[in-house]
Amino acid sequence: xxxSGALVGQHISPIADTQxxxxxxxxxxxxxxxxxxxxRIGRDGKEIGDREEVEPVDGTFTLEPGAYIVQYGETVHxxxxxxxxxxxxxxxxxxxxxxxxAVWDAGYEGKGEGLLEVHHExxxxxxxxxxxxxxxxxxxxxxxDGSYQGENVD
Numbered sequence: 001x002x003x004s005g006a007l008v009g010q011h012i013s014p015i016a017d018t019q020x021x022x023x024x025x026x027x028x029x030x031x032x033x034x035x036x037x038x039x040r041i042g043r044d045g046k047e048i049g050d051r052e053e054v055e056p057v058d059g060t061f062t063l064e065p066g067a068y069i070v071q072y073g074e075t076v077h078x079x080x081x082x083x084x085x086x087x088x089x090x091x092x093x094x095x096x097x098x099x100x101x102a103v104w105d106a107g108y109e110g111k112g113e114g115l116l117e118v119h120h121e122x123x124x125x126x127x128x129x130x131x132x133x134x135x136x137x138x139x140x141x142x143x144x145d146g147s148y149q150g151e152n153v154d
Contacts, residue, residue, distance in 0.1 A: 012076055024132040027133055029072070032053070034051065035050070062121070062122075062123050071112075071113050071152055081106065083140075084134070089130055097122055098117040107149075
């Protein structure tokens, strides 16, 4: 069963009232990167390819068609006995963009990232709401303790 937005909001910071939704919390675009180097995923590890930060002009990212990594502006903590899923806001899809993410395991904490796929030029203001995170109840063995724990948290 999916949890209420009010419960999700207790595990996200910072959060504005406008981000709280009936079934989740909107996440904002803090930084956007273009991958410029080769990554590697092996049986015994991984390497993230080099990235170049897309600089906003007057607080707005102007993105040509392509693939980008977006870093969310909020720190998320997935509580025990839950799993997190992130979905794109419909405004993104209506502007020929898609957001792809992975499962967010119980115990994860950080400012996560997603793959922003742009099919037509778009302008995204820094801090604009682009995604919604929802929590579902889930059984689990242990909690997340991987290399992304605490990512992007200052």
